[in-house]
Amino acid sequence: MENQATGISDISKPGGILYTTAMTDTELENTAPFWKTKTLRQMTDTEWESLCDGCGRCCLNKVEFEDTGEIVFTNIRCKMLDPVSCRCMDYENRQQHVPDCIRLTIEEVETLPWLPPPAATAS
Numbered sequence: 001m002e003n004q005a006t007g008i009s010d011i012s013k014p015g016g017i018l019y020t021t022a023m024t025d026t027e028l029e030n031t032a033p034f035w036k037t038k039t040l041r042q043m044t045d046t047e048w049e050s051l052c053d054g055c056g057r058c059c060l061n062k063v064e065f066e067d068t069g070e071i072v073f074t075n076i077r078c079k080m081l082d083p084v085s086c087r088c089m090d091y092e093n094r095q096q097h098v099p100d101c102i103r104l105t106i107e108e109v110e111t112l113p114w115l116p117p118p119a120a121t122a123s
């Protein structure tokens with residue numbers, strides 16, 4: 001589908017006409033942010049990593065009760081979580097500091113019940 005120039009009366013300019021361009025679906029897709037047009041599985045590693053909004057919940061210690069499977073958040077943070085920025089102090093090398101730090105993959109996102117809602121719903 002080709003662009004179509006559309007004339008719309010512009011009441012803010014006396015006698016003026018505002019011309020706008022109708023965008024094709026492909027053009028809209030190319031200008032929309034990736035998180036609106038891609039599934040988690042379609043994202044690049046960089047796009048995937050950029051989804052983190054810095055809430056810090058992933059980096060709080062949690063307790064899982066063996067008998068019920070219930071997971072409870074504590075207010076104890078990982079030693080590498082900067083309490084001011086709410087970011088990892090050495091994200092690139094985090095597993096050197098915290099060997100059991102989990103690298104969240106799409107597969108894990110689909111199975112970990114403790115992830116914050118925005119990450120869990122961005123499928």
Ligand code: SF4
Pocket residue numbers: 058059078079080081082087088089090091094095097098101102
């Ligand atoms: S090492 Fe960094 S990313 Fe991993 S849990 Fe700690 S603060 Fe979070």
